[in-house]
Amino acid sequence: MFTATSPDSTISRATTVDGLGLSVEVRHATGKSTLLFAHGFGQTRGAWKGAAAALATEGCRCVTFDARGHGESDRVPGGEYHMEQFVDDLLTLARAQPEPPVLVGASMGGLLGLVVAGEIDPSPFRALVLVDITPRWETAGVERILAFMQAHPEGFADYAEAAEQIAIYLPQRRERKSEDQLRPLLREGVDGRLRWHWDPAMLDGVVRESERYQPRLMTAAAKVKVPLLLLSGGRSDVVSRDTVGEFLQLVPHAQHVELSQATHMLAGDANDAFTQEIVKFVQSLEGAFGRSSKLG
Known part of the structure; x- marks a missing residue:
């Protein structure tokens, strides 16, 4: 605790x-x-x-x-x-x-x-x-939600790439997510790439x-x-x-x-x-x- x-x-x-x-x-x-x-x-x-x-x-x-x-x-x-x-x-x-x-x-x-x-x-x-x-x-x-969740198994090179993909998925949002906003949503793997916070299993x-x-x-x-x-x-x-x-x-x-x-x-x-x-x-x-x- x-x-x-x-x-x-x-x-x-x-x-x-x-x-x-x-x-x-x-x-x-x-x-x-x-x-x-x-x-x-x-x-x-x-x-x-x-x-x-x-x-x-x-x-x-x-x-x-x-x-x-x-x-x-x-x-x-x-x-x-x-x-x-x-x-x-x-x-x-x-x-x-x-x-x-x-x-x-x-x-x-x-x-x-x-x-x-x-x-x-x-x-x-x-x-x-x-x-x-x-x-x-x-x-x-x-199915649209799941398609987005499954779309990037290889992760992202940086936060800018992740922000770009989110902007495409949520075009109604005027502002792109900042690195500070994205940090809780992504984890850095041993290969240095950023992947979503949730367990793909x-x-x-x-x-x-x-x-x-x-x-x-x-x-x-x-x-x-x-x-x-x-x-x-x-x-x-x-x-x-x-x-x-x-x-x-x-x-x-x-x-x-x-x-x-x-x-x-x-x-x-x-x-x-x-x-x-x-x-x-x-x-x-x-x-x-x-x-x-x-x-x-």
Whole structure:
């Protein structure tokens, strides 16, 4: 166990049921309402940096983490990854919080949240925010993501080359990532080349199992009882009107807000609007931020 403190956050290690270490960051440890952020496949806790910082300023205790095989968290020995491991990790982290957290889950993180919320009674979550994901997704959008993840097994010669490839993949972003922004996302190999932070072995196990998870996800969604907000991107290729409509039939008490200019990467494309919607949702639960909220 290690702990490193900065003016706005504390980073520590959490241990999974099978003994791996997960990198966990807490902002505003004395905040009133706990938000637990679960990132998407191939991302890190850094994907939430802007949103978590803004919501911590608004009075929330914000917990972000690197999933197993991602970022600074441990990789599975032998590369045997299974969806159930990620479900167990999320449940472990939820139960470790001082109160049932509001889960904010993007893509894979949202799907894991649906499984936990729908299958565990009572739910370890106070509420759910799903970020551009539904139990049935658009295959073409997911295939585009996976194609990018598989496109550079040889890595990159330098940070400039990596930034160029990200800019091609995310043309809607106006600014290219700097070396400082890219450093947490890349690892230098023994050959001196830079490769993505995630374990490539995940592409086999997790992706292979994801399609088989859809019936389970549909069943779990129909059993979710806690308040739920679905945030979708108007320019997303992962969810659509059809998948959103189907989801709202499964979970009739769910709220839905579309951010019209965002793609699948909501927090990165429209962070201010994204955080505003979460503030409003948490306010609706019990007025957690009070009347002084700067974003409400």
